[in-house]
Amino acid sequence: MAITWDPTLVLGIPEIDAQHQELFRRLDALLSAIRGGSSRDEVGKTLAFLGDYAVQHFSAEERHMEERFYPGLADHRAEHRIFAAEFRALLAEHHRDGPTPSLIIRVNTQLTSWLRSHVYRTDRALADFLRANPG
Numbered sequence: 165m166a167i168t169w170d171p172t173l174v175l176g177i178p179e180i181d182a183q184h185q186e187l188f189r190r191l192d193a194l195l196s197a198i199r200g201g202s203s204r205d206e207v208g209k210t211l212a213f214l215g216d217y218a219v220q221h222f223s224a225e226e227r228h229m230e231e232r233f234y235p236g237l238a239d240h241r242a243e244h245r246i247f248a249a250e251f252r253a254l255l256a257e258h259h260r261d262g263p264t265p266s267l268i269i270r271v272n273t274q275l276t277s278w279l280r281s282h283v284y285r286t287d288r289a290l291a292d293f294l295r296a297n298p299g
C-alpha cells in the first residue's frame with residue numbers, strides 16, 4: 165500500500181501544501197525501497213533524503229510562526245521534535261539491523277501516522293492562523 169498525500173490534508177497555504185506532498189512522496193519512496201528489497205545503503209539514502217527534507221520543512225513552518233508571533237509556536241515545535249526523535253530512533257534501528265520488516269512497521273505506525281495527524285490537526289490550526297493574520 166502506497167503512502168499518499170490526499171486532499172483532506174489541503175491547508176490552503178500553497179508553499180506548505182507543496183512541502184507536505186513532497187514529504188509524503190519521500191516517505192513512500194522509503195517504504196518502497198525497503199519493501200522492494202533495496203540494499204542497506206540504498207535504504208539509508210532514502211532515509212537521509214526524507215530526514216533532510218523534514219528538517220527543512222519544519223524550519224520553514226517555524227519561521228512562519230516566529231514571523232507572525234503565532235501563539236501555538238511552542239506546542240507546535242514540540243510536536244516537530246517528537247518526529248525528529250522518532251526519526252533518529254529509526255535511523256539507529258536501520259544502522260543496527262538494516263532494512264527489516266520491523267522498520268516498515270515502525271515507519272508506518274510512527275512516521276506516517278504522526279505526519280497525517282500532525283498535518284490534519286496541528287498544521288491546519290497554523291494555516292488557519294496564517295490566513296487570518298496575513299503578514
Ligand SMILES: [Fe+2]
Pocket residue numbers: 225240244282286287
Ligand atoms: Fe508542522
